Amino acid sequence: MGKEEYKPPKGMDDIGPEEMAIQDWMTTKIRKEFRRYGFQLVEPTMVEEFKTLSAKSGPAIKDEIYYFRDKAGRELGLRFDLTVGIARMVANHPRWPLPIRLGAISSMWRYDQPAYGRRRWFFQWNVEILGEKDVLADFESIAVGIDIFRSLGYEDFEVRIGHRQVAEGILKGLGATDDNIIELLRLIDKLQKVSREEILSGFEQNGFSRQAGEEVLGTLMRGKEEALLAIEERFGDVNKVKNGLKDLRELLHYFEVVGMKNFVTIDLSIVRGLGYYTGPVWEAYDLKDERAGALFGGGRYDSLVGLYGGRDIPATGTAGGLLRAMMVLKQRQLIPSEVTPKPHVFVVNLTEDLIDDAMNITRQLRNEGFSVVFNISRWKARKALDYANKLQVPKVILIGKKELEENKYILRDMVSGEQLLLTLNEIISRLRKTFQIS
Amino acid sequence: MGKEEYKPPKGMDDIGPEEMAIQDWMTTKIRKEFRRYGFQLVEPTMVEEFKTLSAKSGPAIKDEIYYFRDKAGRELGLRFDLTVGIARMVANHPRWPLPIRLGAISSMWRYDQPAYGRRRWFFQWNVEILGEKDVLADFESIAVGIDIFRSLGYEDFEVRIGHRQVAEGILKGLGATDDNIIELLRLIDKLQKVSREEILSGFEQNGFSRQAGEEVLGTLMRGKEEALLAIEERFGDVNKVKNGLKDLRELLHYFEVVGMKNFVTIDLSIVRGLGYYTGPVWEAYDLKDERAGALFGGGRYDSLVGLYGGRDIPATGTAGGLLRAMMVLKQRQLIPSEVTPKPHVFVVNLTEDLIDDAMNITRQLRNEGFSVVFNISRWKARKALDYANKLQVPKVILIGKKELEENKYILRDMVSGEQLLLTLNEIISRLRKTFQIS
Numbered sequence: 109m110g111k112e113e114y115k116p117p118k119g120m121d122d123i124g125p126e127e128m129a130i131q132d133w134m135t136t137k138i139r140k141e142f143r144r145y146g147f148q149l150v151e152p153t154m155v156e157e158f159k160t161l162s163a164k165s166g167p168a169i170k171d172e173i174y175y176f177r178d179k180a181g182r183e184l185g186l187r188f189d190l191t192v193g194i195a196r197m198v199a200n201h202p203r204w205p206l207p208i209r210l211g212a213i214s215s216m217w218r219y220d221q222p223a224y225g226r227r228r229w230f231f232q233w234n235v236e237i238l239g240e241k242d243v244l245a246d247f248e249s250i251a252v253g254i255d256i257f258r259s260l261g262y263e264d265f266e267v268r269i270g271h272r273q274v275a276e277g278i279l280k281g282l283g284a285t286d287d288n289i290i291e292l293l294r295l296i297d298k299l300q301k302v303s304r305e306e307i308l309s310g311f312e313q314n315g316f317s318r319q320a321g322e323e324v325l326g327t328l329m330r331g332k333e334e335a336l337l338a339i340e341e342r343f344g345d346v347n348k349v350k351n352g353l354k355d356l357r358e359l360l361h362y363f364e365v366v367g368m369k370n371f372v373t374i375d376l377s378i379v380r381g382l383g384y385y386t387g388p389v390w391e392a393y394d395l396k397d398e399r400a401g402a403l404f405g406g407g408r409y410d411s412l413v414g415l416y417g418g419r420d421i422p423a424t425g426t427a428g429g430l431l432r433a434m435m436v437l438k439q440r441q442l443i444p445s446e447v448t449p450k451p452h453v454f455v456v457n458l459t460e461d462l463i464d465d466a467m468n469i470t471r472q473l474r475n476e477g478f479s480v481v482f483n484i485s486r487w488k489a490r491k492a493l494d495y496a497n498k499l500q501v502p503k504v505i506l507i508g509k510k511e512l513e514e515n516k517y518i519l520r521d522m523v524s525g526e527q528l529l530l531t532l533n534e535i536i537s538r539l540r541k542t543f544q545i546s
Numbered sequence: 547m548g549k550e551e552y553k554p555p556k557g558m559d560d561i562g563p564e565e566m567a568i569q570d571w572m573t574t575k576i577r578k579e580f581r582r583y584g585f586q587l588v589e590p591t592m593v594e595e596f597k598t599l600s601a602k603s604g605p606a607i608k609d610e611i612y613y614f615r616d617k618a619g620r621e622l623g624l625r626f627d628l629t630v631g632i633a634r635m636v637a638n639h640p641r642w643p644l645p646i647r648l649g650a651i652s653s654m655w656r657y658d659q660p661a662y663g664r665r666r667w668f669f670q671w672n673v674e675i676l677g678e679k680d681v682l683a684d685f686e687s688i689a690v691g692i693d694i695f696r697s698l699g700y701e702d703f704e705v706r707i708g709h710r711q712v713a714e715g716i717l718k719g720l721g722a723t724d725d726n727i728i729e730l731l732r733l734i735d736k737l738q739k740v741s742r743e744e745i746l747s748g749f750e751q752n753g754f755s756r757q758a759g760e761e762v763l764g765t766l767m768r769g770k771e772e773a774l775l776a777i778e779e780r781f782g783d784v785n786k787v788k789n790g791l792k793d794l795r796e797l798l799h800y801f802e803v804v805g806m807k808n809f810v811t812i813d814l815s816i817v818r819g820l821g822y823y824t825g826p827v828w829e830a831y832d833l834k835d836e837r838a839g840a841l842f843g844g845g846r847y848d849s850l851v852g853l854y855g856g857r858d859i860p861a862t863g864t865a866g867g868l869l870r871a872m873m874v875l876k877q878r879q880l881i882p883s884e885v886t887p888k889p890h891v892f893v894v895n896l897t898e899d900l901i902d903d904a905m906n907i908t909r910q911l912r913n914e915g916f917s918v919v920f921n922i923s924r925w926k927a928r929k930a931l932d933y934a935n936k937l938q939v940p941k942v943i944l945i946g947k948k949e950l951e952e953n954k955y956i957l958r959d960m961v962s963g964e965q966l967l968l969t970l971n972e973i974i975s976r977l978r979k980t981f982q983i984s
Binding site for chain 1: 551552553554555556558559560561562563566567569570577578581582583584586587588589590591592593594595597598601609612614615616617620622624631634635637638639643645647648653655657667675678680682683685686800803804805854855887888889901902905906909912915916917918919922923924933936937984
């Protein structure tokens with residue numbers, strides 16, 4: 109029999125120390141933004157009853173998720189997003205005051221084909237404001253997404269805001285019906301991926317003349333605020349368009365008020381999440397590399413929470429993938445050098461009888477907040493330094509009998525090889541200058 | 547048809563805002579201790595191949611976990627601990643320098659009966675030192691557990707340290723054989739739960755005389771360091787006992803060296819994890835309420851990592867449940883009052899036209915680091931204050947036209963009802979005194 113291989117399941121990569129240090133740094137920043145905006149952190153169960161998952165997306169979702177039965181025969185599934193759990197939690201707590209702001213940063217699973225930057229097990233941050241229909245709630249959902257990326261040191265992106273009602277209204281104004289409107293929206297959703305010609309021919313198959321198709325693409329793709337006026341003139345008598353344009357204008361105004369206007373733009377071709385978004389929808393893209401996909405996205409979904417019982421509750425929210433964000437930050441070299449899992453210091457006793465001293469020094473440096481390991485393998489100097497190199501620890505403290513008699517220690521820099529004879533206090537003050545302690 | 551109920555699956559409670567705020571505070575402290583001790587944070591996959599899970603615990607584990615097949619027929623399972631994944635990760639990375647210190651704080655699942663303080667989906671912290679057989683590695687594993695609880699403000703516990711080899715050696719010295727030793731250890735493992743009489747009768751069923759049984763209970767239960775001498779005299783010629791006693795003596799010495807001696811004691815009746823622990827084992831108990839169960843526990847397991855391929859790697863580690871720790875901290879009222887999911891401030895414009903001002907004030911207070919929400923529902927004062935009460939937000943800022951003309955705002959304390967007319971700078975300096983900003 110060949111040797112057994114034990115690996116993570118396909119597409120469910122372990123998060124190793126290097127990636128985890130970055131993820132931990134990111135999630136700390138994200139939690140801080142959540143807190144500033146008053147979003148209360150929650151963690152809905154990762155395993156949901158299948159009926160909860162299918163209530164949002166229909167039974168066909170079974171093919172796209174991890175579905176199983178427990179030993180009591182219950183139909184269960186691994187969650188595929190954080191919105192379902194948060195919406196269900198709010199439905200389960202009728203006494204929570206509304207509007208309520210909830211946030212989560214956690215992992216989920218989808219049974220699709222793994223690819224570069226896409227895993228079957230992945231992490232997202234997610235904010236939801238439930239119980240408020242005013243566009244101010246959408247504003248807050250978008251603004252926190254912008255501030256999350258800014259807090260990570262990244263500002264080279266824009267949020268493209270569309271509106272489901274405006275897009276629908278324009279299409280209806282041009283002759284779309286309840287029968288073909290979803291199909292038409294689905295075509296528009298593909299704008300970034302397929303050619304203009306394919307979209308037009310798709311429109312023709314749905315009974316739109318070439319001219320009407322051109323007008324849709326012209327109107328929706330023209331984007332930008334200038335288009336709003338033209339749309340109003342042409343479709344302003346369609347109620348959906350009128351209300352949607354009012355939402356968009358207000359959003360632009362509020363971003364102006366708080367000085368974040370340069371991060372947002374209107375793009376009516378954004379029509380994501382056709383199954384449940386009902387109002388404004390948005391996606392944020394890197395300004396230089398939009399093919400990398402959306403950095404975050406979201407929208408208003410006024411019909412979801414009601415599915416989970418009790419009240420009809422309007423809601424809006426934003427979510428973004430941690431891996432996507434990490435890739436962008438790495439590419440732009442925006443991850444600070446202190447974001448590393450490596451210990452700061454390795455303490456080595458040069459003779460075996462000094463192990464107690466090594467432990468004491470270690471203890472004192474840890475009390476100062478430094479990340480410190482000591483020579484638990486009781487190696488001699490050469491082997492210990494070899495290990496320090498492999499571990500990529502930047503500083504080593506060597507404890508020798510002679511030096512100890514003068515209350516001094518050797519501080520060795522592992523990059524330059526420089527060695528200094530110093531007291532512990534001198535070492536501490538040097539380490540304080542080298543390393544940030546949080 | 548009755549109304550559908552959407553709830554979390556049995557025993558898989560959502561973590562709501564209040565519990566999550568405490569969990570987040572705890573995990574931040576725990577991550578900091580991990581870092582001080584040089585443990586690198588990882589997150590192994592939560593879904594493992596079933597063969598990986600059963601390699602540790604045998605195929606019977608299937609009955610105790612969530613087991614399922616994916617659409618390609620792969621046998622999978624939800625992980626039941628963090629040790630398996632960490633051990634497999636190390637086996638998968640033959641070039642990682644050893645010893646390596648890895649830590650994780652995350653969730654897992656077991657299919658057992660939910661009870662108070664025990665859920666089917668639960669969170670643990672876990673540290674492992676892999677690649678070092680020296681007892682110094684065990685020392686570090688125990689010490690970080692002690693420091694985790696101390697950093698949470700809780701010192702009223704002791705770590706009881708036993709040793710698998712010593713317990714086995716004593717039993718063998720009294721006539722136990724390879725055939726009955728596991729059964730005898732299992733009886734000892736029950737010491738805290740069943741009567742002395744039941745243990746003795748169990749021993750008799752395994753061919754131990756009443757006298758030998760009494761001697762086991764006498765020796766093992768006597769605990770404390772004084773017992774070590776007596777054990778050495780009686781069983782010191784058994785190799786396992788001799789080596790194990792040396793480990794225990796060294797551990798006590800090192801805890802003395804770093805000034806943590808008062809947190810540890812010897813208790814040879816600690817024989818947990820019979821399937822895979824091979825050396826020192828330990829459990830920490832509340833000094834006043836040990837029936838609450840272990841606060842953390844761990845031990846040396848030198849045979850596990852080799853199961854996952856490649857090298858035989860000695861290892862040692864400690865794990866503790868977040869819920870258990872949280873219950874103890876709550877009971878002792880050790881959770882600081884600032885650990886709350888509630889926003890600090892609610893900003894209310896008294897007339898609708900002042901919404902832009904509310905947004906601006908909100909923005910400025912958020913920039914100072916405060917957790918701030920504003921009147922996104924455009925409520926009038928009375929309804930807004932009613933909401934502030936329900937939300938339990940401690941401070942409200944009221945913006946009125948008249949006050950604004952003097953660049954002043956009303957700061958209202960929601961507990962006392964006190965209202966002050968202040969400039970924004972005055973408000974900020976008051977809020978700084980009231981709230982801790984991290």
